[in-house]
Amino acid sequence: xxxxxxxxxxxxxxxxxxxxxxxxxxxxxxxxxxxxxxxxxxxxxxxxxxxxxxxxxxxxxxxxxxxxxxxxxxxxxxxxxxxxxxxxxxxxxxxxxxxxxxxxxxxxxxxxxxxxxxxxxxxxxxxxxxxxxxxxxxxxxxxxxxxxxxxxxxxxxxxxxxxxxxxxxxxxxxxxxxxxxxxx
Amino acid sequence: xxxxxxxxxxxxxxxxxxxxxxxxxxxxxxxxxxxxxxxxxxxxxxxxxxxxxxxxxxxxxxxxxxxxxxxxxxxxxxxxxxxxxxxxxxxxxxxxxxxxxxxxxxxxxxxxxxxxxxxxxxxxxxxxxxxxxxxxxxxxxxxxxxxxxxxxxxxxxxxxxxxxxxxxxxxxxxxxxxxxxxxxxxxxxxxxxxxxxxxxxxxxxxxxxxxxxxxxxxxxxxxxxxxxxxxxxxxxxxxxxxxxxxxxxx
Amino acid sequence: xxxxxxxxxxxxxxxxxxxxxxxxxxxxxxxxxxxxxxxxxxxxxxxxxxxxxxxxxxxxxxxxxxxxxxxxxxxxxxxxxxxxxxxxxxxxxxxxxxxxxxxxxxxxxxxxxxxxxxxxxxxxxxxxxxxxxxxxxxxxxxxxxxxxxxxxxxxxxxxxxxxxxxxxxxxxxxxxxxxxxxxxxxxxxxxxxxxxxxxxxxxxxxxxxxxxxxxxxxxxxxxxxxxxxxxxxxxxxxxxxxxxxxxxxxxxxxxxxxxxxxxxxxxxxxxxxxxxxxxxxxxxxxxxxxxxxxxxxxxxxxxxxxxxxxxxxxxxxxxxxxxxxxxxxxxxxxxxxxxxxxxxxxxxxxxxxx
Numbered sequence: 106x107x108x109x110x111x112x113x114x115x116x117x118x119x120x121x122x123x124x125x126x127x128x129x130x131x132x133x134x135x136x137x138x139x140x141x142x143x144x145x146x147x148x149x150x151x152x153x154x155x156x157x158x159x160x161x162x163x164x165x166x167x168x169x170x171x172x173x174x175x176x177x178x179x180x181x182x183x184x185x186x187x188x189x190x191x192x193x194x195x196x197x198x199x200x201x202x203x204x205x206x207x208x209x210x211x212x213x214x215x216x217x218x219x220x221x222x223x224x225x226x227x228x229x230x231x232x233x234x235x236x237x238x239x240x241x242x243x244x245x246x247x248x249x250x251x252x253x254x255x256x257x258x259x260x261x262x263x264x265x266x267x268x269x270x271x272x273x274x275x276x277x278x279x280x281x282x283x284x285x286x287x288x289x
Numbered sequence: 290x291x292x293x294x295x296x297x298x299x300x301x302x303x304x305x306x307x308x309x310x311x312x313x314x315x316x317x318x319x320x321x322x323x324x325x326x327x328x329x330x331x332x333x334x335x336x337x338x339x340x341x342x343x344x345x346x347x348x349x350x351x352x353x354x355x356x357x358x359x360x361x362x363x364x365x366x367x368x369x370x371x372x373x374x375x376x377x378x379x380x381x382x383x384x385x386x387x388x389x390x391x392x393x394x395x396x397x398x399x400x401x402x403x404x405x406x407x408x409x410x411x412x413x414x415x416x417x418x419x420x421x422x423x424x425x426x427x428x429x430x431x432x433x434x435x436x437x438x439x440x441x442x443x444x445x446x447x448x449x450x451x452x453x454x455x456x457x458x459x460x461x462x463x464x465x466x467x468x469x470x471x472x473x474x475x476x477x478x479x480x481x482x483x484x485x486x487x488x489x490x491x492x493x494x495x496x497x498x499x500x501x502x503x504x505x506x507x508x509x510x511x512x513x514x515x516x517x518x519x520x521x522x523x524x525x526x527x528x529x530x531x532x533x534x535x536x537x538x539x
Numbered sequence: 540x541x542x543x544x545x546x547x548x549x550x551x552x553x554x555x556x557x558x559x560x561x562x563x564x565x566x567x568x569x570x571x572x573x574x575x576x577x578x579x580x581x582x583x584x585x586x587x588x589x590x591x592x593x594x595x596x597x598x599x600x601x602x603x604x605x606x607x608x609x610x611x612x613x614x615x616x617x618x619x620x621x622x623x624x625x626x627x628x629x630x631x632x633x634x635x636x637x638x639x640x641x642x643x644x645x646x647x648x649x650x651x652x653x654x655x656x657x658x659x660x661x662x663x664x665x666x667x668x669x670x671x672x673x674x675x676x677x678x679x680x681x682x683x684x685x686x687x688x689x690x691x692x693x694x695x696x697x698x699x700x701x702x703x704x705x706x707x708x709x710x711x712x713x714x715x716x717x718x719x720x721x722x723x724x725x726x727x728x729x730x731x732x733x734x735x736x737x738x739x740x741x742x743x744x745x746x747x748x749x750x751x752x753x754x755x756x757x758x759x760x761x762x763x764x765x766x767x768x769x770x771x772x773x774x775x776x777x778x779x780x781x782x783x784x785x786x787x788x789x790x791x792x793x794x795x796x797x798x799x800x801x802x803x804x805x806x807x808x809x810x811x812x813x814x815x816x817x818x819x820x821x822x823x824x825x826x827x828x829x830x831x832x833x834x835x836x837x838x839x840x841x842x843x844x845x846x847x848x849x850x851x852x853x854x855x856x857x858x859x860x861x862x863x864x865x866x867x868x869x870x871x872x873x874x875x876x877x878x879x880x881x882x883x884x885x886x887x888x889x890x891x892x893x
Contacts, residue, residue, distance in 0.1 A: 125544075125715070132544035132717035140544065142715035167802025167879040168795070169714045299743075333742035335607070347751055353740040355607050356753035358630050361600035364592065368604025368612070369740070371588040372562055376742060394600070397593035 107162040108248055109171045113188050114180025114201070116155045119235030122262075123178070124157040126239055130249050130257040131161045138162070141169035154183060161248060176246065178238055179205055199241055199284070201234065217245060217287040224279050233269070233276035240280025245288045251281050297322025299331055299351045307345040311511025313468040313501040314342055314410060318349055320468075320478040321381075321408065325352060328485055334377045335369060337362045339391075341383035342416040360391025363398035366405045377485060379406040385415050388424040388450045395450065402459030402493045406484040409450070412501040413522055420506035424448040427521045432506075451498055451531045461538060462487055462495040463531040467523065469502075469515050476528075483535070492538045500526050542717040547682045547707070548573025550718055551641055552581065554689040555613050557723035559732055560639070561587035562605035562612035564598040568620040569653040570709035571643035575615065586726070595620045599627025606636035607752060609739030611693050611732065615641035617709070618659055619650050621667075628702055629668030630754035632764075637696035637703070639689065640674075644708040646873035647847075654874025655709030657794060660851035663706045664823040670756065673768045675775060676704045676823040678793040682716035684820075690721050697732065699767060706822060708846065710795040710876060771824040778826035779818040782808065786815030787837055788890055789864075791830075791856055792844040793819050795877065800844050802879045803886055812890060813837075822852070830859025838864045839893040842886055848872035 110127070114120040121144055128142040144157040158170050173193040179185045180201045189209050192198055197215040203222030219241045221234040236258065243254050255274050263270045296302070299322045308314040325331050334352045338344055340359035347356055357365045362380035370378045387395050387409045398405065414432060415421040422432040422439060425447045429438040439447075454460050462484055466477040477499055484495035500522050502514035509517060545553070552574050555563070563578040575591065582589045588605075592598030598614055605612035616624055621642050631638055644659045646652030663676050675695050677688040688705050696703040724732075733739070743749045779797075782804060783789060792800040797818040807814040817829045830841070841864050843853045850868045860866055869885035871877050 128715060129544050132542055136542070138717075140715075140717055142544075143710065144713060164805075165798070165801065167799040168877055168882075169710060170876045170878050172878045172880045331742065332744050335740045335742060337604070347753065351743065351749045353743050353750045355604075355634070355740060355751070356755065357603060358600060358626055358754055361596065361603070361627075364597040364600035365604035365607070367590060368562060368564060368601035369607050370604075371590065371601075372605045372608035372610040372612075373741070393593050394597050397597065401590075 107160065107164065107166070108176075108246065109174040110159040110176045110178065110242070111156065111171070111174040111188055111191055112159070112178040112180070113154065113156040113184030118180045120155045120180060121157055123235045123239045124159045126254065126258055126261060127159050127161070127242070127249070129261055130254045134250070134253040134257060139164065139166050141166050143169035154187075156184065156188070176242065178242060180238070181205060182207060185209060197245065199238065199245065201238055203234070217241065217284065219280060219283055221280070225276055228275050228279070229272055233272055236273050236276035237280035240277035241284035244281035244284030247288065251277070298326050300349065301351055304349050306349045308342065309505045311502070311504040311514065312342075313412070313499065314345070316468040316474060317408065317410060317477065317499055317501075318346060320474070320481055322350060324478060324482045324485055327482065328489070330377050330485070330489070333375065334379075335373075337366045337369070337378065337380045339380065339382035339386035341386050343381045343383050343386070343410060344417070346381060360386050360389070361394055362386065363391065363394040363403070363405070363407065367398050367401070367403050370403060370405050374404070377488060379408060379485070379488075382407065382409045383416070384409060384411040384413070384425045384450075385423045388448045396453065396457070399454045399460045399494050399496070400457045402461075404488055404491060404493050406488050407494075407496040408481060408484075409496065409498050410501045411498055411526065412503040413447070414503045414506045416503050416506055425526075427525060430521070447525055449526065451496070454496060455531050459494055460496065460532060461493040461534050464533070465498045465500060465526055465528050465531060467500040467518070467528055469500075469518055469523070473528070487535050492535055498526070500528065542719055544715055544717050545682065546573055546715045547685055547712040549577045550682050550686050551615070551689050551705075551712070552577035553720060554686040555639065555693070556581060556585050556587070557721055558690045558693040559611045559724040559729040560613045560693065561585065561610050561729065562602065563587070563614065564590040564592045564601035564605075565614050565616060566592050566595045566598050566620060568617045570645055570655065571615050571617045571641070571712050573712065574641060574643075595623035596626060599624040600630075602638050603627055603631055603634070603636060606631065606638045607740050609733040609736035611637075611697075611729070613639040613641065615643065617643045618645045618647050621659060621662065625668035628674070629670050629672060631702040632668070632672035632674070633670065633754045633756050633760075634752050635700040636752070637700050639692045639696055640702055640704045641689070642704055642706050643712045644706070652874040655713075655795065655846065655876055656872055656874060657708050657796065657846040657851070658872065659706075660822065660845070660847065661854065663704055664825070664855070667704070671761075672764065673771075673823060674702050674704045675699070675771060676706050676821060678706045678819060678822045679711065680794050680797040680818065682711060682714065683718045685711055686718055686720060697736075700738075701767070706794065708795050768824075775821065776824045776826040776828065777820040778829045779816070779820060780829055781816040781818065783815035783817060783833065785813050785837065787813045787839045788886070788893075789815050789817060789833060789838055789841045790844060790886065791817045791819075791841060791852070793822055793852060796844045796846055799877045799879055799882045803882045806879075806883055807886070814886075819852075822855075825855045825859070827855070827859040830856065831861070835863040840864060840889060841866045842869060842889055843867070844869045844877065844882055846871050846875075846877050
């Protein structure tokens with residue numbers, strides 16, 4: 106098993122945290138999975154685009170960057186424009202449809218739309234939009250145990266803001282449900 | 290009977306300085322040796338020597354020494370002192386080393402307030418390489434790379450390191466001295482001693498600038514260099530304490 | 540022991556502190572800023588000293604000063620910053636002062652690109668400064684291996700009294716991978732290492748001779764170093780030879796590119812193509828023998844993969860192969876990271892010709 110993911114969005118949307126939480130979970134909650142996280146930032150310190158590659162595998166990983174990913178998560182329009190071509194035929198684009206207001210042009214990939222900001226707002230804070238997207242990916246791929254991912258999020262994010270833990274978990278669960286349903 | 294005047298313990302009987310006759314480098318070396326003995330610190334002294342005529346120290350004085358890259362003495366002293374704060378660390382640098390190629394290293398060590406002492410010999414010329422223009426060469430003074438004399442409109446005026454360092458907050462003690470008269474030689478020794486004492490007391494960065502001569506490259510006899518200094522160098526670089534905040538720092 | 544998931548840059552600094560590094564000086568440059576930032580935060584906690592130098596040149600000379608004291612010390616930089624430090628490397632080598640240099644390569648020449656590349660192989664292995672000195676140069680290809688190499692590099696530096704380089708690229712320094720850290724040395728062990736360096740400057744004790752350490756050299760010191768370099772070539776070469784026994788196509792690569800090449804070999808093997816990999820783990824001394832001992836009645840082609848254009852390691856590969864097989868290249872450069880697909884495509888295209 107080797108699964109590659111590309112995540113793109115604006116800096117500040119939680120692109121890197123989403124990718125890192127997946128990796129932390131795979132690296133720390135399992136003993137044998139190989140995991141790489143490879144970030145790419147624009148030269149701008151603020152307001153630029155950010156993207157990262159996540160690879161989770163049962164065997165040694167070659168390049169931490171891929172030309173074509175199994176899944177692509179896009180948080181904004183520019184990322185869809187830029188990375189749509191970087192999905193394997195038959196792969197999936199998971200779209201934050203609260204921000205992305207256009208359709209992918211590719212016909213050979215699946216699309217899963219997640220109104221992440223609406224969901225996050227309904228739960229109480231737009232800040233947890235990335236947890237919704239994370240839940241959607243985990244639910245869609247079945248790659249990791251959702252309880253492991255939530256425990257990881259609690260460990261990594263709960264330290265600074267413990268009051269966000271129930272909200273984070275609810276956001277993850279809501280995303281997971283949509284992602285899981287879309288995979289069927 | 291006690292011997293009152295004797296060789297510094299760090300300058301052995303057969304030592305040959307290699308400095309030109311009449312050059313003040315040898316005087317300053319002797320004074321450093323005397324101060325190290327009076328403070329009884331030879332066994333904890335590490336000297337960082339520059340590239341230039343100052344490098345000739347390596348065969349002259351018997352205390353632990355390192356000869357380092359041109360201009361980098363203050364950076365090397367920083368690294369050493371941070372690792373061994375209980376040692377007495379001083380640099381011995383010419384003006385080209387200190388104020389031209391090493392100006393950044395000097396300014397930043399001073400600005401960080403590194404607890405080191407800098408002794409610099411300002412003889413207004415590159416001596417070892419054969420008499421090229423230095424950052425401190427007098428206006429009008431001839432050198433092999435300014436054969437018609439230093440021209441303000443071409444290369445600017447002599448660089449005053451003391452005044453540059455005096456704009457910084459951290460340095461503790463800055464004094465300009467010379468070895469052109471017996472009285473000034475005594476003052477030079479007192480300045481070196483004060484810089485070392487401040488360092489041993491953990492007070493911070495000191496620099497002693499010795500306004501010096503270069504009979505060989507100035508093309509003057511040693512005595513004539515003293516006259517030239519009085520007319521030019523000592524007017525451009527007046528002697529005295531530029532800063533002494535040793536009393537303010539506990 | 541449980542795995543931690545860490546960024547390459549952080550891992551480098553943590554491994555160094557665990558190896559007893561107690562002095563670091565450096566100047567900001569992308570893509571290695573995580574290293575000085577980690578030292579700035581954690582080195583004082585370990586009783587060490589971090590200095591942000593006013594320049595690369597000052598920083599490497601601060602390391603020179605730290606090494607004079609016998610303290611384990613290190614600097615890191617990237618490409619154009621490494622060039623500025625080359626003065627210091629040469630002086631460290633002349634003065635026979637141990638220290639660890641972490642070179643995180645980016646695109647070049649000039650300021651090149653802030654993104655990952657392998658553009659400084661020749662600089663690292665052939666002429667990292669003036670005067671013809673050499674360093675042992677590690678070339679790890681995973682974050683775990685980087686940790687292990689940094690840890691080991693301090694021992695090598697002390698053993699040979701020579702600067703030792705760990706040559707990386709911006710992929711390794713910015714990526715995250717699961718790792719296990721080695722146990723940190725105790726304060727007593729760190730002090731014992733410092734005290735064991737009887738050559739270090741400490742102040743001349745009564746009755747002793749003075750100690751003098753200079754950045755100078757003599758014919759005698761040149762000959763001693765030459766002997767040491769020959770010893771390295773004989774005893775210190777290190778390479779991974781992966782599936783080379785029956786291989787018709789030998790891939791060769793170091794660092795990040797090597798992990799890609801290994802994945803390509805695995806894919807080719809699944810397709811029934813007899814491919815193998817020679818991965819120099821130290822790029823100096825170079826494992827020429829790994830190439831010399833290949834069975835050239837079987838080898839149809841040697842394929843060199845690098846993230847620099849034109850290729851650089853190929854100069855050493857040529858000296859290993861000595862014309863017994865054609866050498867071809869698959870290259871990217873200036874921030875274009877080698878991917879498995881790109882490498883596989885390039886290699887397959889070459890294989891089709893044989």
